Amino acid sequence: MDNQLSMDEKFLKKLVDILETNLENEQFGVGQLATAMGLSRSQLHRKLNAINGKSTSRFIREFRLEKAMEMLKNNVATASEIAYKVGFSSPSYFNTSFNQYYGYPPGEVKFRNPLNDEDSEEIQTSNDNTATLTSKSRLFNKRTYVIATLAILLIASFSYYNYTNSETTIITENEEPVALSENSIAVLPFKNMSGSPENEAFCDGMTTAIISRLSKIKGINKVISLTSMMNYKDNKKSMQEIAKELKVRYILESGFQKSGNDIKINLQLIDGKSDKLFWSQEYKGTYDSIFKVQALVAEMVAKKLDANITEEEQTDIQQAMTKNMEAYDNYLQGVYVSSNYSAKNYIASRKYFERAIALDSSFAEAYVRLGYTYSMLGTWFGNLSKMKADSLAAPFFKKALQLDPNNLELLYRRAEKELFNWNFKVADSMLNEYTRHMGENFLSDFLYLMLGRYDEVIESINNQIKEDPNALYNKIETVYAYYFKGDIETSLHLMNKGLMLNPNFEFTYDHFGNIYIDMKNYEKAKDVLETGLQISDKRHASMLIHLAIAYHYLGNEKKSLEYLNEVIDRANKGEPEIIVFVAHYYARLGKNDEAFKWLDKAYKKHEVDLIWLKADPNLLMLKNDPRYKVLCNKIGFPDC
Structure with a gap:
């Protein structure tokens, strides 16, 4: 045991030493720490969690806050200056995090009696029961409010949406000036200059190819993702507005024309800061040389951005x-x-x-x-x-x-x-x-959501938003992360923004319905779910079941059973991937035996949605039933 403890202590000391070295680097997060330790993110998470029950992101955040407390007590600098010294991206975020961790803002440290803090620590460590209670109390406080803190960070990127709630403060652009990287770029969707609808696929293909190739050049600091840029197709905003929204210096505006084997491409590189044309080029050639053209465009743009291209990158972007x-x-x-x-x-x-x-x-x-x-x-x-x-x-x-x-x-x-x-x-x-x-990518975030590692998901999304502000509203996992953590207000806000981006994405209405059921607002749940069914070309079983739940609690048992029986009938006839939703219904109504009967059926069919067993609010009420842990282990989840 002593040897094991010693190994754990050495492991923690190494982590602390690495963090100490990178204290002022706000970009140094979970991924960088894992790399420095020679581990994957998951390996680091599991090992750290086994030692002290903390996620990696929480360990890093608390280390930074404790170093900040030392500096504040020693009057090293102002609170705002210390925020940057301990690797926070802004004083506002630092103030909020500090307040949540210590129970008072950093500005009050100098007015407090240092003995009080020491006495408090002695009290916490002098009695096991008290220590446990204090620890749990602090953990509860942080778990409850960490999402609100992160919401401040995320929403800061979108202050123009004027989103507010009672527990957060908006960081405005005046407080948090945006520093544009000199070689950052957004590639607008190529315009179809031929006017033929058949050429839309070629235009989108060119957009994809140029973004993909530019993204491979490490000398370019920032390239906005294809997903975000497709939101600007046929957009009427000025180049300055787009550059400001995406926090990039340059915008590439292009047109593509194809007639038979002949192609014509117009390129305009615009300085988003001044809204002036920085460089333009027209290319005429043949379609059978399209891959060479795509590589050439990427190389020319990189050159204008003073970005060096390595031999390996050159080979990569020239591949056909x-x-x-x-x-x-x-x-x-x-x-x-x-x-x-x-x-x-x-x-x-x-x-x-x-x-x-x-x-x-x-x-x-x-x-x-x-x-x-x-x-x-x-x-x-x-x-x-x-x-x-x-x-x-x-x-x-x-x-x-x-x-x-x-x-x-x-x-x-x-x-x-x-x-x-x-x-x-x-x-x-x-x-x-x-x-x-x-x-960072969607699927990793998705996996961590299933495993209940919400802090890592939110950190990953934060990193992606730094590179691409519009990423926030393109990512359904953002909604899930807040929802599963219990921050329903932020989840609803993000869902609304997602709906604005794509009002025909039917599953958004299903997620809305689920959230309203959790809020016990069954009337709203019913309304949004029925809207989702109307715009969908399919009667999705999940929507029908959630409607059955809503109608049950609205007192309309006839309508509730009508929806439930439709899904059960379809499941009994062999329709795939819908059995688990029947379990949702019975779990929500507290009928555990029926819920597990349907979950066992879903397990035997290897239904996809069982991956949400650990996270789905529709099933969490089953957690105290011994059968839940048995099923969790059978599926193969770690830490059941």
């Missing part, structure tokens, strides 16, 4: 997906069709990827996309059972792996497959490798 341009055309059409997120569009996209493969049997990306299409129909849309979707996707992923073992898109899709097969450790390992190359 295929030599068959007709295959590439079909690939782009498939991507374009599936970009409008629905089962119908994913089904429609398959024929394009199949044609691309028929035209070029060595087209790795087309195999990845076709495999992914089948996976989506099983894991996300429920049109296929998970097992059926896996069997259909497997040969395409296998072929892509043979053609291009280092394909990062394939690595990501394989990780997704392992995650939904409940192989959490394998998925985590693959995602750590993917993150090492590509940075």
